[in-house]
Amino acid sequence: MNQRVQEFINQQKIQAEYNKNMEKAKVLNDLGLYDKEYSENPAWSEEYPDYEYDQETKEGRYFKKIPINVTDEEYEEILKYCKQSDNTTPVNKENKVAKVLTGIAYAIFIIGAILGFAMGYTKNILEDTYYFSFAVAVAWWGVSFIGGMFMLGFAEIIKLLNAIKNK
Known part of the structure; x- marks a missing residue:
């Protein structure tokens, strides 16, 4: 060889x-x-x-x-x-609570975006017209973004704790 x-x-x-x-x-x-x-x-x-x-x-x-x-x-x-x-003995790898919290977080994002546009249209009382107030829309978007991120954070913590438990 x-x-x-x-x-x-x-x-x-x-x-x-x-x-x-x-x-x-x-x-x-x-x-x-x-x-x-x-x-x-x-x-x-x-x-x-x-x-x-x-x-x-x-x-x-x-x-x-x-x-x-x-x-x-x-x-x-x-x-x-x-x-x-x-x-x-199969181990449940996915946590239902984490899935629900993730779904709630995405719902907060979507509803907050829609409400930002809806609430951004305000009425000018003096002229009896509607206009888009960017400040109001950004306030709704910011609040919904922060709330959604908190929910995503909680969901991620639960996922990580579940992964540690399943080790």
């Missing part, structure tokens, strides 16, 4: 083994099958990205997750049960 072909095949094998080990570590970490290695430094770092607060000592510490060592047979058994539990 050509030397360069052999080197390429060896590199691909090494890369495949590395990818397999990284996937295995991710699965074990996601399932909570890990040990914690705490940082000496009290500040966040890329090496120690996770944070834990200890109620007894009233201190927080950063740590990194180190997956426990499992054999290939144990890992296959873990995967078998993970897939079974995923199929039997």
Whole structure:
């Protein structure tokens, strides 16, 4: 076999083994099958990205997750049960409250835009004519924009909390 072909095949094998080990570590970490290695430094770092607060000592510490060592047979058994539990207990990924709040926010935007145009037309009492008051329209648009953004913000907070809960 050509030397360069052999080197390429060896590199691909090494890369495949590395990818397999990284996937295995991710699965074990996601399932909570890990040990914690705490940082000496009290500040966040890329090496120690996770944070834990200890109620007894009233201190927080950063740590990194180190997956426990499992054999290939144990890992296959873990995967078998993970897939079974995923199929039997589906997790509701979407939050209905967040959807409703998002819908309300868009309704506020649309109704506020329409009311801005409607209320912007005012009557001049002296001349008995109608004219468009840009100041009144901007006031309605501003209020509806702020209200809609608050509702969207609440909806996003609920979505993020739901995502954290489902981890």
